[in-house]
Amino acid sequence: MADKVIDARVSFCPGPLMELIAAMKSNPVGTTIEILSTDKGSAKDIPEWLKKVGQEFVGVEERDGYWSIVAKKIK
C-alpha cells in the first residue's frame, strides 16, 4: 500500500509524470507514491524518468483500462 495515491487518470494537463514530479518534490524521503494513469505512455515514461533522477521504481501493474505505477522517494 503506497503512502500517497495520485489519481491522474484522464489527466490531459499537466499529466501523470508532471503530477509525480510535483509529489516527489513535496513529500519526504521514504514516501511511496502510487500514480494511476490511463495514458499507456506513463508505464514507460515514468520508470525512465525515475531511473534518470535516481529515484526508486517499485513496480507497474496494468489494471482495468489503466496503469498503476509505484515509485519511492529515496533521496
Added chain:
Amino acid sequence: MAKHVVIVGGGVAGTIIANLLARGLKEELSKAEVVITMISKDDKHVYQPGFLYVLFDKMRPDELVRDQKSLLSPSIIFHHDTVVGIDPKACEVHTEKGKKFKYDYLVVTTGSRPMPELIPGLKEHGNMFYTLESAIELREKLRKFEKGRIAISMGVPHKCPVAPFEVTFMLDDYFNKKGIRDKVEIMYTYPIGRIHSLEPVAQWGVPEFERRGIKYETLFNMEKVEATKDGIVVHSAEGSSVECDLLITIPPHRGAQAIMDSGISNDGWIPTNRHSLKYEGYENVYVAGDTTNLPISKAGSTAHFESDVVADNLIAEIKEGHPARDYDGKVMCFIETGFDKGTYIHFNYTTPPSPMPPSKMIHWLKLGYNRMYWLTARGVL
C-alpha cells in the same frame, strides 16, 4: 437562524462564486436568511494573465488592478484579513487578526503561490513574471538585453501551463521587432519528455520552435541555480546543465500556508472530489481554483468553470437541500503564439484537447478578453 457562507480567498474563483451566490440568493440575503462573508489577504484584485503583456510593454500595470471591494456585490461582507487556520471539524476558520468565523458552508479558494525559494539559487539568479513587481523588474532587464542567451525554465507544479509557450514565442517576436534576434539565443527547458504537457500542443510546437530557431531540452527539472563569472548556470535533477545570461523562470508553486499549517496537506492543495468539488470527507466544504489537488490545469479558466458549478450547487443546496450538477473537468485556455496571432484549447475529463491553427482573430479575442475580465469577476460573463 441564518446560514453562514464563508469564502476564503478573493482571487478569480472566490470573487466569481461570491457574486454568483449574491445574485442567486438575493431573496435569502434580503431576508437575512443567508450571510455571505469573504475573507481575503489582499484588498486589491489583480488580473494575473496581464503580467505577460506588462512584460512586453503591451499593457500598463495599473490596468491590471482593481479594489477587491469594488468587484463584489454590496451584499457580501468583506474582511481584509489572512486566514491562518481552517478547522473543518469545528466548522470554523481563524485569521491573523485573531478573529474566528463559524460557517455552515465554507468555500476555499486560497489559490497558489510561486515559490522560487524552493530551488536553491533560483530566487537570487532567476527572474519570474508571476507577480506584478517581478514582471516589471523583468521588463526592465529585457529592455536592456542586447545579446546573449536567455533560458526559460519551469518548476513543478506551476499555474497557467500555456505560459511557458506564450513567453517563449513572445520573446522571439520581441527581439525580432527590436532587430536583434540574431544576437539573442533562446533556450527552452521543460520538466517532462516533450515540450508541453498537452501532447497535441507539444506536437504543434516542435516544428514551430525549429522554424523560429528556439532551442530546447526536455526532461529538465531545475535542482540548483548558481552564478559564475560567465553568467548563470541552471543544474537539472536529470544531471544536465544550461548556461545563460538571463534566466526566465516559472517557479514551482505551493498552495496557501494556512492549508499546510492546518494539517490538510503538505503542499497546500486540498484533496477534492473531481465531480462534486467538495473537500473529500466534508459535505459542507467546497474547493475551487488552484486550491484543489485535481490533476487538471491550474489556470484562471479552470477556476472560472469550477466556480460556476460551485455557485450553482451551493445555491441549490441552500434553496433545495441538494447540489445541482457535477463538474466535468472543463478547461479552456487561449495561447498567444507571438505578438499578433493566437490559438486556444479546450478539454475536459473525457475529451482531449485539439489546438486550432493560430489566427489573428483569436489573438484579438484574447486582447478583448483582457479588458472584459472584470465582467467575469463580477459573475456577469
